[in-house]
Amino acid sequence: MLRAITHLPADTSRPAPLDTITLAFDERRLRRKVLTTKGGTEVLLDFPQVVTLEHGGALELEDGSHVEVRAAEELLYAVRGRDTAHLVRLAWHIGNRHTPAQLEMDRLLIKRDHVLKAMLEGLGAKVENATEPFFAEHGAYHSHGEHGHALLAR
Incomplete structure (x- = not known):
């Protein structure tokens, strides 16, 4: 080996x-x-x-x-808000549930979860299926000695 x-x-x-x-x-x-x-x-x-x-x-x-x-490509949801302020509120709700998320300028990516999808749609989000590599942010309590891995814009 x-x-x-x-x-x-x-x-x-x-x-x-x-x-x-x-x-x-x-x-x-x-x-x-x-x-x-x-x-x-x-x-x-x-x-x-x-x-x-x-x-x-x-x-x-x-x-x-x-x-x-x-x-690897993963089964994700692409979450979009009405505007930037709405997208930030949606990100807060996702984070409040300790769910890994990839943060981009116009969308959030999360792993597929029907409960989260229903919650986000109830908050007015547009939620679509996506299949692509996932680069979520690492939590604040992880090591800070690493390079950033999440993309803010693709």
Whole structure:
């Protein structure tokens, strides 16, 4: 089994990857786990602290090769408000329920949950199905030593 020695951010120059690994939002934040690449190679990730594997980043393996990290497409809701103030209120209600959200200028993305959908529609939101990679904000109590991963605008 190959062993990952570090995580390289997306903007790091490196040779072509040995393979790729595609992970959902919840799977990209970890400290110790055996991951399986697209080609079936097992990689042991055992870091001293929790890391967030960045989309487009890579795991550097002990033999010097790299495995590129990809964000999986997920079943989400795209939430839109009538205007910016309404969208901010909707974001507050989502956050009040401790629900991970991707914050963008004109919409919020959350994982599909019929109860939240009904609540948001009751608050006047337009809620549509979306299937795309999810880059939610990490909570205020997570490590601040990481690079930001959520996108404000795409």
